[in-house]
Amino acid sequence: DLDVARRELEEFIPRARTMSEHSIRSMAGRDLARFKEFKKQGVAVKFGRFSQKENSQLQKNIEEFLSLTGIDSAEKLLFSYRYPEDRETIQRLKAEYQFCEKLSEGIPRPWRLIYYRARKIFDPNNYKGKYSNEEKEMLKRYQAMYGNDWKKISVMMSRSNISIARKYSEIKSDINHGAWSEEETQKLINAVEEVIKKRIEKEEATFLSSSEDSSRDLSIEREKLYQNLPWAEIETQVGTRYWKQCKQKWLTVLRTRMNKGKRLYRGKEGLQAKINLIKRLYELKVEDANDVNWAEVCNAVGDVPSSYVQAKFYKLKVSCVPFWQKKTFS
Structure with a gap:
């Protein structure tokens, strides 16, 4: 049944x-x-x-x-x-x-x-390195001929369909570089708000947790602001940026809003946040970084998306741990 x-x-x-x-x-x-x-x-x-x-x-x-x-x-x-x-x-x-x-x-x-x-x-086909200029032009030609039939184009280019779809999103416009304009940022905010609203309406849920909700419920609600968003759809609505740029910019906007414009990871407070993050990860006693519940680790740094904490952990690891590639998480 x-x-x-x-x-x-x-x-x-x-x-x-x-x-x-x-x-x-x-x-x-x-x-x-x-x-x-x-x-x-x-x-x-x-x-x-x-x-x-x-x-x-x-x-x-x-x-x-x-x-x-x-x-x-x-x-x-x-x-x-x-x-x-x-x-x-x-x-x-x-x-x-x-x-x-x-x-x-x-x-x-x-x-x-x-x-x-x-x-x-x-x-x-996932391990062929960077696209040459010739490949980029070829991809544009094939897309003009066959549309978004990435499976067909992937065979012709000997690249994976995921790879060529993402690369085309990146190169299809010459104007998706440089600093974001206010108009672009507002388009992004409107696009994200629209997809989140549709999702919440579909799930028949409220966007903000009530005061009676548990902290776990609050965490779940906040995750809807940045997890599993349809970035291809958002990219289309923004029009001038590809999906990865939209995702990165939205996380920056969200982090700023969640912290009311306060800059994190600066000065003495930033150093303490790094220490808190290291301590919290050590206390988890997990063997693999993928076993970390990053949403629960966020408060070691501040009111931020979990992806922000992951990025900070990666930066700490790369800059402070010699031969980190050869070491296990534990």
């Missing part, structure tokens, strides 16, 4: 109540039993960045499936459309040896996110 599945999924994914029927059916089939099993083991369903442990488990799952089926590469397995002569055989083997179940073994995340992560890791 669809309603029963939706209610059961809400225990693990609160936004399940607003998900489409197709998504609920897919997750009920691929994820619900896994989520329940992880719950018995005391393991919570995770979102956000994959930890090193999860990446290693995913690589192990892929390697074992290749060994089991005889498919000779992860690229063939995950991008069978690039090999039309083998595609039918690959699809048959995936069904016969339960690819969905094998791929997600030991990883407490929705199957769809695991699959997307695998495609990112094992796509050789």
